[in-house]
Amino acid sequence: MTLTPLGGGREIGANSYLLNLNGKSILIDAGRHPVKEGYDSLPELGKIDSLDTIIISHSHYDHISSLPYISSMWPDVPVLMAQENRGLALRILQNSVEVMKKKNEKDGEQPILYNHGEVNELKRRIYTMEYFQRYTIDDTVDVALYPAGHVMGAASIYLEYKNRRILYSGDISLSQQLTIPPAQLPLKVDTLISEGTYGSKENELLTRFSEIERLSKSVKRVLENNGRVLLPVFALGRGQETIYMLMSLMERGRIPTVPIYTNGMVASISNLYISNYERISDKDRKWFMQNFQKKVTVAPKNIERLLFSKEPALMVFSAGMLVEETLSYIFAKQMLQNANDGIYFMGYQSPESDGFKVLQAHKNGEKQITLGEETIDLNCKNIDIFNFSGHADYQELLELPRKLEAEKLIYVHGDEAALENLAAELQYEFEIEIPANLQTVEL
Numbered sequence: 001m002t003l004t005p006l007g008g009g010r011e012i013g014a015n016s017y018l019l020n021l022n023g024k025s026i027l028i029d030a031g032r033h034p035v036k037e038g039y040d041s042l043p044e045l046g047k048i049d050s051l052d053t054i055i056i057s058h059s060h061y062d063h064i065s066s067l068p069y070i071s072s073m074w075p076d077v078p079v080l081m082a083q084e085n086r087g088l089a090l091r092i093l094q095n096s097v098e099v100m101k102k103k104n105e106k107d108g109e110q111p112i113l114y115n116h117g118e119v120n121e122l123k124r125r126i127y128t129m130e131y132f133q134r135y136t137i138d139d140t141v142d143v144a145l146y147p148a149g150h151v152m153g154a155a156s157i158y159l160e161y162k163n164r165r166i167l168y169s170g171d172i173s174l175s176q177q178l179t180i181p182p183a184q185l186p187l188k189v190d191t192l193i194s195e196g197t198y199g200s201k202e203n204e205l206l207t208r209f210s211e212i213e214r215l216s217k218s219v220k221r222v223l224e225n226n227g228r229v230l231l232p233v234f235a236l237g238r239g240q241e242t243i244y245m246l247m248s249l250m251e252r253g254r255i256p257t258v259p260i261y262t263n264g265m266v267a268s269i270s271n272l273y274i275s276n277y278e279r280i281s282d283k284d285r286k287w288f289m290q291n292f293q294k295k296v297t298v299a300p301k302n303i304e305r306l307l308f309s310k311e312p313a314l315m316v317f318s319a320g321m322l323v324e325e326t327l328s329y330i331f332a333k334q335m336l337q338n339a340n341d342g343i344y345f346m347g348y349q350s351p352e353s354d355g356f357k358v359l360q361a362h363k364n365g366e367k368q369i370t371l372g373e374e375t376i377d378l379n380c381k382n383i384d385i386f387n388f389s390g391h392a393d394y395q396e397l398l399e400l401p402r403k404l405e406a407e408k409l410i411y412v413h414g415d416e417a418a419l420e421n422l423a424a425e426l427q428y429e430f431e432i433e434i435p436a437n438l439q440t441v442e443l
């Protein structure tokens, strides 16, 4: 029984893992690299000789965005995912088609990896699963999904084959977020395949809730100084968490009441969250819905006026790492030139991303920054990053394998240093492997 990362080994990339359970080939997740473009953004698909099942943990770009491409290559292979994830997955993949088309129109070089028709084809191939329910693949492998916290629809994937119990954590959060309850775990496993996003030493002291305090002070200062604040987010998860947090800080008078703007994709997923998410109370749902309708405005198609406006406002825009041509990118380029405005990143920035570049330039006190092909003045002084990820924090990452009493621990989905740091911390308790892409390890 083996695991081979096709992406996401010693990195956060085109996360996709090929499991071989005595001849059964199971592909877990089908992401694209968050920063690479075109065919380079895909997992190493040449490694797949045969495929029996695809299982998707959740609908973030780096876990799902190559699914229509792979599924078109293997049209008879069933795709399993949580019931709650289905609508989100289809919505997000349709949006990916639009983003690829837009880039293709702009430079003519970017390939359109799949079209709306291929996303629609998925509807026939997706088999949805209820959390905690056991299913059997070809009478040999048992599979079950456990809620992973993290975002709506997210699952940890449990597999059992010949008495070997394996859990792929997926992106997981063991603690309560504002809009998402914590993960629920199986009792015990033999092998844990764990993410390690926040495994580095520098994350040891950060906790999710001390960050709300820090952010609210920063936001308040910028708004009271007549500035605008851009909060780049992932449309799924961070988008809803950020809007929830801002609305509740306003309600409690902790930050001034100003308009909150968001973009179509964040709004659309927030509406799916309000109507389909089952794991929150009716009271919370109602509060979120009423406040959302009252306080949040979708940015108009013609953005010129908003882009150059001087009115204090909060902009909750995707993409979270300032991917080129997204609304967060367009506004960042403008706001970086204004001394009064603020840009506060809401979570992890990949070292290759423009978000990371902005943070570095600010840290180094640079006066100019080049984004895309344009060099602009960097006058904005209010730039910072906050740890609002929906991922397990450092302590939770150490706790996870201990709770599950795993024997073997395989780390994926994290910067190399972060995964090495976790492995060093736990080396006397578990047998640990950190496979690189295309490196096969025993489960």
Ligand SMILES: [Zn+2]
Binding pocket: 058, 060, 063, 150, 171
């Ligand atoms: Zn995720």
